[in-house]
Amino acid sequence: MSVQLPIHQPGLALVRGPDHACAGDPxxxxxxxxxVGDLARLTNKTVRALHLYEELQLLEPLERSKxxxxxxxxxxVTRVRFxxxxxxxxxxxxxxxxxxxxxxAAGSAPDAMARMRDLYRAKLEHTRAQVERLRALExxxxxxxxxxxxxxxxxxxxLIASCCSCDxxxxxxxxxxxxxxxxAH
Amino acid sequence: MSVQLPIHQPGLALVRGPDHACAGDPxxxxxxxxxVGDLARLTNKTVRALHLYEELQLLEPLERSKxxxxxxxxxxVTRVRFxxxxxxxxxxxxxxxxxxxxxxAAGSAPDAMARMRDLYRAKLEHTRAQVERLRALExxxxxxxxxxxxxxxxxxxxLIASCCSCDxxxxxxxxxxxxxxxxAH
DNA sequence: CTGAAACCTCACGTTCGCGTAAGGGTCAGA
DNA sequence: TCTGACCCTTACGCGAACGTGAGGTTTCAG
Numbered sequence: 001m002s003v004q005l006p007i008h009q010p011g012l013a014l015v016r017g018p019d020h021a022c023a024g025d026p027x028x029x030x031x032x033x034x035x036v037g038d039l040a041r042l043t044n045k046t047v048r049a050l051h052l053y054e055e056l057q058l059l060e061p062l063e064r065s066k067x068x069x070x071x072x073x074x075x076x077v078t079r080v081r082f083x084x085x086x087x088x089x090x091x092x093x094x095x096x097x098x099x100x101x102x103x104x105a106a107g108s109a110p111d112a113m114a115r116m117r118d119l120y121r122a123k124l125e126h127t128r129a130q131v132e133r134l135r136a137l138e139x140x141x142x143x144x145x146x147x148x149x150x151x152x153x154x155x156x157x158x159l160i161a162s163c164c165s166c167d168x169x170x171x172x173x174x175x176x177x178x179x180x181x182x183x184a185h
Numbered sequence: 186m187s188v189q190l191p192i193h194q195p196g197l198a199l200v201r202g203p204d205h206a207c208a209g210d211p212x213x214x215x216x217x218x219x220x221v222g223d224l225a226r227l228t229n230k231t232v233r234a235l236h237l238y239e240e241l242q243l244l245e246p247l248e249r250s251k252x253x254x255x256x257x258x259x260x261x262v263t264r265v266r267f268x269x270x271x272x273x274x275x276x277x278x279x280x281x282x283x284x285x286x287x288x289x290a291a292g293s294a295p296d297a298m299a300r301m302r303d304l305y306r307a308k309l310e311h312t313r314a315q316v317e318r319l320r321a322l323e324x325x326x327x328x329x330x331x332x333x334x335x336x337x338x339x340x341x342x343x344l345i346a347s348c349c350s351c352d353x354x355x356x357x358x359x360x361x362x363x364x365x366x367x368x369a370h
Numbered sequence: 371c372t373g374a375a376a377c378c379t380c381a382c383g384t385t386c387g388c389g390t391a392a393g394g395g396t397c398a399g400a
Numbered sequence: 401t402c403t404g405a406c407c408c409t410t411a412c413g414c415g416a417a418c419g420t421g422a423g424g425t426t427t428c429a430g
Contacts, residue, residue: 037405051388051409062370065407067397069406078369088318088322099367120330120363134315137270137274145306181270182285255377
């Protein structure tokens, strides 16, 4: 058995106050460096995942120890959480690689900002649409549930095949797709 | 080049009125049968996907033509859309197989209903949580965007590395993680 | 009766995001 | 110095959801 399972938090207390993990922050480098296991604990990732992010050039240790151990600065926590959030937004790791590449390859600051704005604007729209779709599904789930509620009073010997055309139900009451689909071929 | 790309709708007009695709509906079987390509068009899936669903026992043609062509009834559209919605809710095809198996294997109707209710209730909670997470991300995206707006007035020669500690910005204005992460290591 | 479009069954290939060994070195406290 | 907890690289595996031929058959409009 290895230690690859997401490890549960030990003494967790963020290196410094939250909401203040900006890059190039001079104070960050004065802390004792994090080893990959520490970073994994702090970000709730596995060591393997962090290695992968490095392979894909999404993450890089500040330096290596004499013996080859990866040593991270405190802002790597921000970096990893940044990666996770982009993942949650629907970006693949490859997408994220392109994003950070385009960021650091930009000629000027306003140029980089403009690209990010376009990207984030598009993703914002997409995210809103996604939320709408999920909320619609949520409503349909709720409708299906209330539809199924009425079945509590049903005769236990009744056959399942007849569920969709039940005489206990008004004929104009259509079954939601999440219920109707169960008996369709 | 093959014809596996999702084909755009032709004359699409659902076989009968919408919201009325209940299983065992006698009228449905009188329509001319759908072939797999038709079903693909109507559901916006590829033929290969429908074949896969059949392999996994999620979908079954009403019958086969003399020559072996799959022939579907109208309610297969409902079935496929049902599958898609469950997928959108986060169920894998394997999960869905279990769901329909458990449905048709249930002893009695109320029994089957009860299981579905439990399942749907759990998924409803999970979906609501998912919506909340997405909405939080949406807010953060919006915050990041407005943060990036202020960069429009920036000097084009300014370096990207200094973006997070910009003198044009109040020092107490922390960068959102979606921005800060870009410059973190 | 034809020909093109659509269909059939294998069966291997692909992308993603890691998991899981194997076979070693390193670090830090007692 | 020892030892146990961590870390290193390399590399194969996996489950999900199809994509993509290959090689051959069936339909159906004209």
